[in-house]
Amino acid sequence: MAESPKKRWTLRTKKYILLLILGWSVLMFVSLSWNWQVTHDNNIEKARLIARSFYDLTIEFRRWGTLHGGVYVPITDTLQPNPYLTVAERDITTTTGRKLTLVNPAWMTRQVFELISKRSALPIISHLTSLNYVNPVNRPDAWEETALKEFERGVKELSSETTLSDEPYMRIMRPFMTEEACLKCHGHQGYKVGDIRGGISISVPLRPHFEAEAKEQKTLLMSHTLLWLIGTGGIMLFSRNIQRHQRHIVESEEKYRILFESNPHPMWVYDIETYRFLTVNDAAVNHYGYTRDEFLSMTIKDIRPAEDVSPLMENVSRVTTGMDKAGVWRHRKKDGSLIYVEITSHTVDFGGRRAEIVLANDVTDSLKLEDQLRHSQKMEAVGLLAGGVAHDFNNVLTAIIGYGNLLQMKLAPTDPLRAYAESILTTSQRAAQLTQSLLTFSRKQVVNPLPLELNGIIMRVEKLLKRLIREDIELRTELTHGNTTVLADSIQVEQMLMNLVTNARDAMPRGGTLTISSVITDLDADFVTAYGYGQPGPYVRLTVADTGAGMDERTRERIFDPFFTTKEMGKGTGLGLATVYGIVKQHRGFIDVESAPGAGTSFHIYFPLSRVDSTRSAAARARELKGGSETVLVAEDDEVIRNLTRSVLTEFGYQVIVAKDGEEAVSLFGENRDRTDLLLLDVIMPRKNGRDAY
Template identity: 45%
Template sequence: MKDEEKTKEELVSEIESLREQIRTMERSGADRREKGETTARTKIEEELKSSEERCSKAFHSSPCLMAISALSDWRCVDVNESFVNITGYSRDEVMGRRLPIITAADQTRMFNMLMTEGSLRSLENRFTRKTGEDRWGLFSAEIISIREEKCLLLVVDDVTDRKRAEEALRESEEKYRELVENANSIVLRMDEKGIITFFNEYAQRFFEFEDQDVRGRNAVGTVFPQTDAASRDFRDMVEKVCRNPEKHLTNERESMLRNGEQVWISWTAKAIRSRSKNINEILWIGNDITERRRFQKRLVESEERYRTSIESSNDGVAIVQGDKHLYVNKRFVEIFGYDSVEEVVGRPVTFIVHPDDRERVATTNRMRQAGGTVPSRYEFKGVKKNGDTLCIEVSAALTKYGGEPISLVYLRDITERRSLEAQLLQAQKMEAVGQLAGGVAHDFNNILTAIIGYGGLLKMKMKEDDPLRVYTEHILSSAQKATHLTQNLLAFSRKQILNPEPANLNDIVMGVRSILRRTIGEEIELRTVCSRENLTVMSDVVQLEQVLINLAINARDAMPGGGTLTISTRLVQMDASAISKHDVRSPGAYACITVTDTGIGMDEKTKARIFEPFFTTKEAGKGTGLGLSTVYGIVSQHNGFVRAQSKPGEGATFEIYLPLTQVQAEKRSQREPASLAGGTEVILLGEDDPTVRLLSKQLLEEAGYTVIEATDGEDVIAKFNENRNRVDLLMLDVIMPRKNGREAYEAVRVIRPDIRVLFMSGYSDDIIDRRRIIRENLNFIEKPVSPSTLLGKVREVLG
């Protein structure tokens, strides 16, 4: 029967029935939202909260109005796009300010609920847009932590349209038809068989149907897909409504537009009964949740991407609950040498930790799980399945899973990094000790120069039968031994002067064999195995021979009961990876000398200190502790490096690596010694050490020379300017105050380009200057020097 054909009484009865239904809907509204629509929304909000830190994009694309505020003062930290679109406020208008959609009274009420109940769920509340328009929303809130600051996550589902529809229904039956016709929600009425009897304008626009196209048609095949599953779900929903006519039942289901496009609708269904309680029709109100479902799908995809990134991470990742591993990724398994994830999951946190660190790691984990203050990043000594140890760096954070606290733990194997750091520390320590040793040698050389010089002068003045001559010879002999000691210190500190030239390493090894045999004695067998390759290196042959002699002496002392000393050479190619593993300056071809003995060997503690100067395991008086430190210094100065391998009772092996050169080795020539005769020339002597200056002056004057003294570089220049036409030779210390020897020479050469010069030094802090002297073939003599050698060199330079 049409509405206009009904009697007044029937209309009144129907209106009264509608009033009753509206009141019932109002009373059950909260329940409906709690159990239906709000359940889905709350689920989304909870999913959003749990992934907000890794899914900020999802936060901003949520269809729900969302905001994050500091809990301390409610000032806004972030809002999403829906907040801007719905409220009309721009991000700049709300960031750092109190949210304009929450009044002071609402703020107090929500805060009290949060404090007493711990969270806020679906609080229906009014809010006002920037334009002044009031809207309704379901307010939900949670207290979260962002960068250790307590914040409030606010989620508002704008239910203004639904609220208006409900209010309009309650206000007037006369407005009912106008409301449903113009509501921004889908409103349908149908009978128990699913035949559509009412289809509001919003539904017509949404589904793209005209009213006459759907009236009288079955909902299945019109707004619901015509599939067995869809038909079954629809019938089940109708049966539930009919069994529970007083209740509002909710359902989210896939629906279909006229063009076949699939959409998702959140439906609320309620039976419409007559005064006699018979079910006349079923009222269906729906809201489009397609974007929400797509958002849920994106969340799932985001979770999957996150899971994939964890599985493919270069770091080990574990989820720890209590003291057990709930989850580990493949990289975690690889780091600790296990075969499968199943071997690790469920086992205690400390089963991968070395006993030395287990208590510390267990305590840290317990405190974190309890919410205590613990470092988020630390290191521990780990244990692999095969028992090997490794250094692990941990980064961990506390979060929740299923409402329970868990630790998300990232582990990184930094064993190689720590090994490289240890090598760097050792290199820095050796450099520091080397600088100290070089400084001592420098000062000592000046003292030795005076001892040897004056001792030589004294010896020259004594008669052959002088009874004191033997004491003088002992003094000079001891001074020469001290000279060798300083040379060893300079070798270790890499400050001594090398005379590099191309030489075949095999020739050096074969040439020193006779010396080595005499050095090690008859009880030790010497074996040499030389490579067939041409191993030409830039080297100071004398210094490399000293390296082999020092290693042979060290091996001899390690084999008191005899044994075998083997020296071999080979060609080695060093790739880029060797640069980080060893102290290699550049990749390429290297010559390697291997010296192996069958002696008592060394433990790790001893091996760590063997290159330190004055370190020795020998008895007092049986070693200076400079043998291996000299080896280290000489090899380093040749741009090479040394490796030592040894275990107690298994002998020792030293490998010396030197870079090859393309320059061909030449035959070494012998220089004839210069004449020791004196002369009558004028020599300008620049020396800052008064003892050495006085000695040199006396020695030169006794040989017939005229000596002009200068105490520093500036004094050299001044004295030369006063005697520029008299001076035949500059005799300059390399390092002097107020201009060094090189600078003084350069200044004088501007005036007299043909001036001759002889540099001398015991040790130069500026090794570059000394090398420049040699490279430019300038004359140089090294302190300490004997009187005869000094006079011979002076005569050689003067010609």
């Protein structure tokens, strides 16, 4: 199997990178070695300079002593006359009887350096020596003897690293020339002015310099290591950029192979002049049923129904530029079946030919789904109409059934008219059942808030919610262990959860995590004031959080607007979150959104915490109303229903106060507050509805 261009490039690039790193490493090693040696040479040179300075100091010190003919000092136990000094008046006695001896410059210099040696563990050693020495102390060692012989050959200075008493030293030696003042003590040896009388060696300890050198070399090693790492990192970064650039080139070269050969949708290239297929991908072969050779012997007219060929040719003749073209066409497969395909094409140069590259997306199923969607929308519209009709028709039926019951109650069991009343009631009940079916279809049932455990609702619908999301989305629930009883309609809360989960699913096209959590929290007056309704106190906070794309501030401000959506055309109605907002408002709750681009979205919904135990609500609802003489305030805008209700209640002994709308109901209640025992309010009324009136 031949290597792919990408693999060949990868191997070649790795080789170049390794060569660059190797070259950089060699450069760093050479630099480190050179600087290492320079550091050593510099420290040796420092020691050599110190030795030269001490040599100059010694010469000047001797010159001073020579100019003055030496120094007379008292004779002591530690300083006796120099037996090797043969000059007149070597020893003298002062007028007071004090004995003095002459210390010549050589002896003076030696004693000074001996004093220095005693005060230092690693002293600088100065030694005056000669091949023609008088004092055995001035006898040269082997190194000094070699140097003295070199001086006789004209060498001006000799230096080297050596060891003295197991310690490294830098030794330097220069010739000591005879001056006029020197003849006083050494004239008898036959020296003349300008003769090499000997030499002075200065030995400087190298240990302090080597210690300093070790520190400098450590710094060099660390700096070069860091520089090597930085350079290597730079090479890797540079190579990565090169790799990215080269990959772009390789990917550009392989785009045809990647998009064409590996595309799951049928693709082909045809000659614009002859309409003949030049190449096709495997998806085209598999989808249309023709072999590759069959395709290459055909033209694009061969896959179109005969009645569509003329429009096809007209469309092809308009292809004069490299602009993208798109459209939906009918194609015929090898088995004769017709399919609808969405065509996207672009003019290209294919081997010197002007050709068209085509991507064909089979939209047959999509068109069927669109038909189903249109049907669903039509049924939704029918449902809305049915709901409205059923609501009005239900009011009429209520009056018919009510008056039919009253009529039946007034008739004796043997009255022949009673059978007519029973027929009216039976037929009306059948009509009521039909009305209820219409209301169920249109989802227009009256909201029935009951004390419910919010956690229980979440756990009950968790399996359903998992079916709404994809496998690449993880659903987590983090529910509080406290009491989460709220006054709510379970159907609406379930609908709210499904809408939020669906919205979160669509916000995570590449998968992610969806978390539903609950917690008990207290809302203060400032929070409630900001929303303009509700009461401060304990609330159950329900949070639905996703790790999706998030949204910006402008989008966040409009997400609850009806028909506002950020989805593609046909992917959403824009009513999902608007419905959620309506449900939350209907439950006297609050909803808040936290989101930022790339940071996901969190919906926080606050439901007032109910003090009623949900387990006792059923028993509370089962209690029977007592009495038969209480006063009931009835508010109903439909005159027929209003009169029927008054008649039924009056029939059972109740005192009835009637109002035709919410405003009148509030006014009458204010006038009859003390004697009103029960309020019976229609939900929808003019001027003020039943909920607002209550």
